[in-house]
Amino acid sequence: MLRGRKIASPKFFRRQEKKLKRAQRKLSRCEKGSSNRRKAKLAVAKIHARIADKRRDFIEQETTRIVRESQAVYLEDLNVKGMGSKKGKRAKSVHDRSLGMFARALEAKCARYGRGFAKVDRFFPSTQMCSACGSIEGPKGLEGLRVRSWTCSCGAVHDRDVNAEINIRREGKRLLAAGRAER
Ligand SMILES: [Zn+2]
Numbered sequence: 001m002l003r004g005r006k007i008a009s010p011k012f013f014r015r016q017e018k019k020l021k022r023a024q025r026k027l028s029r030c031e032k033g034s035s036n037r038r039k040a041k042l043a044v045a046k047i048h049a050r051i052a053d054k055r056r057d058f059i060e061q062e063t064t065r066i067v068r069e070s071q072a073v074y075l076e077d078l079n080v081k082g083m084g085s086k087k088g089k090r091a092k093s094v095h096d097r098s099l100g101m102f103a104r105a106l107e108a109k110c111a112r113y114g115r116g117f118a119k120v121d122r123f124f125p126s127t128q129m130c131s132a133c134g135s136i137e138g139p140k141g142l143e144g145l146r147v148r149s150w151t152c153s154c155g156a157v158h159d160r161d162v163n164a165e166i167n168i169r170r171e172g173k174r175l176l177a178a179g180r181a182e183r
Pocket residue numbers: 130131132133134135152153154155156
């Protein structure tokens with residue numbers, strides 16, 4: 001059974017990012033050595049600290065949940081799409097700056113709890129490949145993001161994301177098996 005699930009990008013980060021920009025603009029306008037500048041600097045530091053705390057909590061919670069629910073996690077490089085081999089799941093739309101941290105934490109946690117982990121190369125054509133026949137003719141690039149479903153010349157009708165999940169899962173499994181064979 002294939003089930004997609006998004007991990008919502010917490011609005012918190014976007015809100016804080018706006019606040020941060022505002023605070024940084026204010027700081028840049030303050031005169032050097034002034035007490036206003038000191039205050040503005042402190043405000044910027046506080047926002048940074050708040051973001052870091054929240055990000056740590058978020059990553060801890062989400063990676064714990066994914067590892068608990070999955071036997072194996074397949075991660076598409078850059079575009080975090082974690083999927084379990086038992087219950088399908090994906091991690092998407094995580095705040096950009098947290099992506100790398102998220103991926104590293106997830107990999108470490110998988111190792112700690114004995115879960116399979118494989119990273120699918122970002123150049124793997126997960127979206128463009130037809131999961132039924134292997135032909136590469138699906139939606140691509142930025143325009144492809146608007147295409148929700150497409151029909152392959154083999155006749156298979158695909159939901160773009162479901163098809164990509166099948167491909168990533170298959171490739172992840174293959175990589176995991178290949179890695180195990182090497183050891
Ligand atoms: Zn096809």
